Amino acid sequence: MSGAVARGGGTGRAAIWFGAPAFIGLAMFVLIPVLMSLALTFTNQRLVSPDPGEFVGTENYQRLLSVSYLVQSPERDAAGHIVTDSAGEPLYARARSITRTDPTFTGYRPMTEYRWGDKRVSILAKDPEFLRSLVNTFLFALLVVPLQCSAALLMALLVNAGLKGQTVFRGIFFSPVVMSMVIVSVVWAFLFDKDLGLFNTILSAVSFGAFQPVDWLGNAHTAMPALAIMSAWQGAGFQMLILLAGLQGISQELYDAAKIDGANAWQRFWNITVPGLRQTITFVLIVTTIAALGLFTQVDVMTQGGPQNATSTVMFQAIQRGVREENIAYGSTISIVYFGIITILILLQQAIQRRRARLNA
Amino acid sequence: MWKNLAGLDEEAATKAAIDRFNASQTKWHVRAQSLPQGAYSQSVVSASLSGRMPCIMTVDNPQVARFAWAGHLQPLAGHVPEALLDSVSPAAIGRFENRVYSVGQFDAALAIFTKRTTLEGTGTRVPTMDRPWSLAEFDALLVRLKATGKYRYPLDLSNSDPKADWWTYGYSPMLQSFGGDLIKHPSMDTAEGVLNGSDGQRFGNWFQSLFSRGLVNRMEPDQSAFVKGRAALAYTGNWWTPTYRDYAKGDLLILPPPDFGHGVTIGGGSWQWAISKACPHPDGAGAFISFLMQPREVAAMSDAIGLVPATAEGAVLSKDYRPGGSNRIFFEMLERFARQRPATPAFTEISNAFYKGMRNIMDGKDVQDSLDDAVDEIDTALADNDSGPARSQQSGKP
Numbered sequence: 160m161s162g163a164v165a166r167g168g169g170t171g172r173a174a175i176w177f178g179a180p181a182f183i184g185l186a187m188f189v190l191i192p193v194l195m196s197l198a199l200t201f202t203n204q205r206l207v208s209p210d211p212g213e214f215v216g217t218e219n220y221q222r223l224l225s226v227s228y229l230v231q232s233p234e235r236d237a238a239g240h241i242v243t244d245s246a247g248e249p250l251y252a253r254a255r256s257i258t259r260t261d262p263t264f265t266g267y268r269p270m271t272e273y274r275w276g277d278k279r280v281s282i283l284a285k286d287p288e289f290l291r292s293l294v295n296t297f298l299f300a301l302l303v304v305p306l307q308c309s310a311a312l313l314m315a316l317l318v319n320a321g322l323k324g325q326t327v328f329r330g331i332f333f334s335p336v337v338m339s340m341v342i343v344s345v346v347w348a349f350l351f352d353k354d355l356g357l358f359n360t361i362l363s364a365v366s367f368g369a370f371q372p373v374d375w376l377g378n379a380h381t382a383m384p385a386l387a388i389m390s391a392w393q394g395a396g397f398q399m400l401i402l403l404a405g406l407q408g409i410s411q412e413l414y415d416a417a418k419i420d421g422a423n424a425w426q427r428f429w430n431i432t433v434p435g436l437r438q439t440i441t442f443v444l445i446v447t448t449i450a451a452l453g454l455f456t457q458v459d460v461m462t463q464g465g466p467q468n469a470t471s472t473v474m475f476q477a478i479q480r481g482v483r484e485e486n487i488a489y490g491s492t493i494s495i496v497y498f499g500i501i502t503i504l505i506l507l508q509q510a511i512q513r514r515r516a517r518l519n520a
Numbered sequence: 521m522w523k524n525l526a527g528l529d530e531e532a533a534t535k536a537a538i539d540r541f542n543a544s545q546t547k548w549h550v551r552a553q554s555l556p557q558g559a560y561s562q563s564v565v566s567a568s569l570s571g572r573m574p575c576i577m578t579v580d581n582p583q584v585a586r587f588a589w590a591g592h593l594q595p596l597a598g599h600v601p602e603a604l605l606d607s608v609s610p611a612a613i614g615r616f617e618n619r620v621y622s623v624g625q626f627d628a629a630l631a632i633f634t635k636r637t638t639l640e641g642t643g644t645r646v647p648t649m650d651r652p653w654s655l656a657e658f659d660a661l662l663v664r665l666k667a668t669g670k671y672r673y674p675l676d677l678s679n680s681d682p683k684a685d686w687w688t689y690g691y692s693p694m695l696q697s698f699g700g701d702l703i704k705h706p707s708m709d710t711a712e713g714v715l716n717g718s719d720g721q722r723f724g725n726w727f728q729s730l731f732s733r734g735l736v737n738r739m740e741p742d743q744s745a746f747v748k749g750r751a752a753l754a755y756t757g758n759w760w761t762p763t764y765r766d767y768a769k770g771d772l773l774i775l776p777p778p779d780f781g782h783g784v785t786i787g788g789g790s791w792q793w794a795i796s797k798a799c800p801h802p803d804g805a806g807a808f809i810s811f812l813m814q815p816r817e818v819a820a821m822s823d824a825i826g827l828v829p830a831t832a833e834g835a836v837l838s839k840d841y842r843p844g845g846s847n848r849i850f851f852e853m854l855e856r857f858a859r860q861r862p863a864t865p866a867f868t869e870i871s872n873a874f875y876k877g878m879r880n881i882m883d884g885k886d887v888q889d890s891l892d893d894a895v896d897e898i899d900t901a902l903a904d905n906d907s908g909p910a911r912s913q914q915s916g917k918p
Contacts, residue, residue, distance in 0.1 A: 206562070259892060266900075348739075354672060376739065377739060377883070463879065465879055465883055466884070483684065483868075485868050485869070
């Protein structure tokens with residue numbers, strides 16, 4: 160580019176020319192589709208329909224995001240005493256029956272409930288599945304990002320330690336990344352199987368049968384962690400490669416000097432490696448988070464969002480609603496809202512970073 | 521002509537049939553193109569939008585209503601002789617708003633597969649078409665098989681297949697046999713009271729108990745629980761017959777599904793032939809479809825791909841489905857027990873709502889809540905699609 164800069168006025172035009180292939184690609188495959196789906200969110204367009212979609216205003220957004228609540232007092236018998244069940248807990252009328260009959264709550268479904276004294280507060284939503292998926296997606300990111308990044312760092316340190324055969328191990332650690340996620344998911348579904356899977360078999364063998372087999376993917380508590388472990392295993396090789404490049408960029412002289420000063424391995428790691436990798440680690444964290452927020456394939460192949468929506472993610476919901484149920488307008492609304500949420504998070508993160516940079520300066 | 525790509529056998533058999541048609545007369549010439557089944561609907565929609573529809577096309581039976589409603593198809597009346605349509609099993613005919621839009625050469629049927637020796641060990645009688653198992657008998661058999669300790673999960677319901685359409689095809693007949701349904705007939709305007717009514721809830725509770733009592737595995741790791749001896753019974757379609765016969769030989773029993781109270785019910789309606797609205801020569805398309813529906817063409821297709829002939833005359837000429845043939849029971853079950861899925865443009869949404877509800881029931885969610893959720897989704901979809909579904913009529917046997 161220095162030539163272009165030297166010619167002065169040519170800079171802008173040259174930049175446009177050089178950028179054109181990327182700009183055209185971005186416009187065609189990102190910008191225009193985003194604008195089109197934004198337009199779709201205000202319609203009731205379906206995938207297979209003879210009629211063009213009609214303008215419905217913000218109906219899709221209301222259906223997606225509406226939240227309400229219902230407060231109930233316990234049931235009382237004729238004498239005014241609170242009716243309790245066999246465990247002594249007060250009984251309430253079925254919230255689902257109220258939301259389905261009371262016109263104030265048309266379209267609402269109970270999502271979760273709390274006790275407030277003897278009152279029961281039910282949180283209602285028009286699309287509890289979406290809200291659950293949103294929580295699930297961030298929960299997955301929270302589980303997988305630290306796991307995957309620390310595994311990647313560990314592997315990078317191992318294959319950079321000058322051990323015998325480390326090139327072979329680099330290849331082995333990286334190999335899951337180039338495998339198709341669908342195939343990896345199918346294989347791991349076998350490994351996680353309750354009765355015949357490898358994990359339960361091994362755990363049962365090493366504990367001499369004391370370990371009760373866990374239905375990893377069929378239990379609402381273990382399904383998401385299981386997906387996180389599997390995803391971290393599949394993806395960590397990629398982050399390992401980036402961290403490895405970062406590691407090799409740290410000057411060997413620093414380590415030698417530290418050794419002469421009597422620093423032990425842990426001190427060298429903490430005071431040389433970690434600061435030297437700061438930029439790389441930030442990049443790796445961001446890349447992993449972006450990938451984690453797009454979780455779809457594993458869910459679609461291994462759990463279909465189950466059990467009871469415990470592993471349903473936003474991307475899974477968008478595909479499910481938009482493509483499989485052919486409600487493309489609603490699917491687009493999910494994507495646009497998700498896009499909005501992530502944009503806000505990024506802006507917040509950047510604001511914090513700028514503030515911190517100012518404080519440091 | 522467009523066709524869904526379903527397998528190499530079917531591909532070759534269709535090509536041979538087209539060659540015979542082209543050679544049998546000089547007026548028309550059919551050229552075939554196969555499209556991947558996964559993206560078939562999308563291809564049809566985009567072709568319709570861009571005005572490049574083929575003349576003749578195949579349509580999966582539950583999608584006929586949607587395609588007809590969307591204006592992709594024209595009625596067969598006038599192009600295919602009425603007498604010919606009368607000879608076809610009701611389930612192999614696609615109707616929408618009392619008009620016939622499609623007709624199939626073949627159909628598929630569901631059954632319970634097991635081994636004679638397995639039943640003998642439990643002292644359970646072998647059910648017949650006229651005296652199928654009752655719910656109590658079937659349930660007791662499963663409990664007894666489980667108690668033998670030989671089977672961790674005695675029944676394979678093929679529920680590891682994650683496709684919504686399979687769950688609807690496989691389990692909504694059970695719901696119907698319990699007395700419930702996916703949607704109210706004949707108004708087809710709501711699912712309230714039929715899917716989540718008392719019969720629907722009895723079905724949901726029983727279905728849930730299959731898993732909670734360990735009679736069915738939540739997720740079979742593969743599709744071969746029966747042939748590997750892990751399961752004593754398999755509930756699946758006739759397309760597994762060759763594999764199962766190889767495994768069990770003469771010991772194999774093909775049985776009608778249980779009567780859960782309102783008669784045995786199985787799903788009917790497979791891929792069928794239809795004429796597109798854009799077709800400039802519907803009489804030529806009709807001639808081709810009429811040619812395909814001749815008994816020897818129906819029999820030839822069935823022999824090639826193993827599916828059940830859709831006409832009695834075709835069945836007589838076929839290898840396996842003629843009277844006394846080894847797979848005759850499938851033909852008879854289709855004639856007697858088949859019910860089509862609801863012929864409404866909202867079928868896809870109904871199917872997905874039912875699938876989600878049943879999966880949640882399987883995973884232990886409150887049955888009434890799950891069915892209410894499904895009903896709400898179906899009713900929302902029907903309201904969203906308001907211009908069409910409420911007007912249609914159910915076809916097939918009541």
